[in-house]
Amino acid sequence: MGHVDGDDDGVGYGVHGKSQSGFGVFGESVDSEGVHAHSTNGFGVNATSDSNDGIVGTWGGSGDGVVGVSTADGSGVSGTSVNGNGVSGVCDNGIGGNFFGGSAPILLRTPPEEVDITGPPTTGNHFMGELFVDSHGGLYFCTQGDGTARLTPFVYSKVVGK
Numbered sequence: 001m002g003h004v005d006g007d008d009d010g011v012g013y014g015v016h017g018k019s020q021s022g023f024g025v026f027g028e029s030v031d032s033e034g035v036h037a038h039s040t041n042g043f044g045v046n047a048t049s050d051s052n053d054g055i056v057g058t059w060g061g062s063g064d065g066v067v068g069v070s071t072a073d074g075s076g077v078s079g080t081s082v083n084g085n086g087v088s089g090v091c092d093n094g095i096g097g098n099f100f101g102g103s104a105p106i107l108l109r110t111p112p113e114e115v116d117i118t119g120p121p122t123t124g125n126h127f128m129g130e131l132f133v134d135s136h137g138g139l140y141f142c143t144q145g146d147g148t149a150r151l152t153p154f155v156y157s158k159v160v161g162k
Helices: none
Strands: 131-133 139-144 155-160
Touching: none
Parallel strands: none
Antiparallel strands: 131 139, 139 155
């Protein structure tokens, strides 16, 4: 293995790696980043996969697998999904999600396109444990539901609010 420099004339790749069975690009370092990416106007890293996770971070010590940091007004980590969870946290022996914020640890909001929702959801499939906030500040907790139509009806109880 040797040193690789890439240069782009403005329309292609600085460095392109391709493999049928191994790493397309592999970076390794003892004292710094194994791979460092920077962009002035685009994504620092853009990863996609046709059959698995786009990006995976693994750490065997006491640190974090993936860290997101924003030094401006954006989110440190943001998740968006068409049909699944926007963000998901799972821990075998601890807490699935841990939040702290200078203003509040967590903000529950109604979807922006919903103008006036009174009460909890009345349609769809819901999981026991869901929290829902209506347009008037009512907080509801789902006490029955398995996320499918097998357990009907799902049940929400009002926790607090107008």
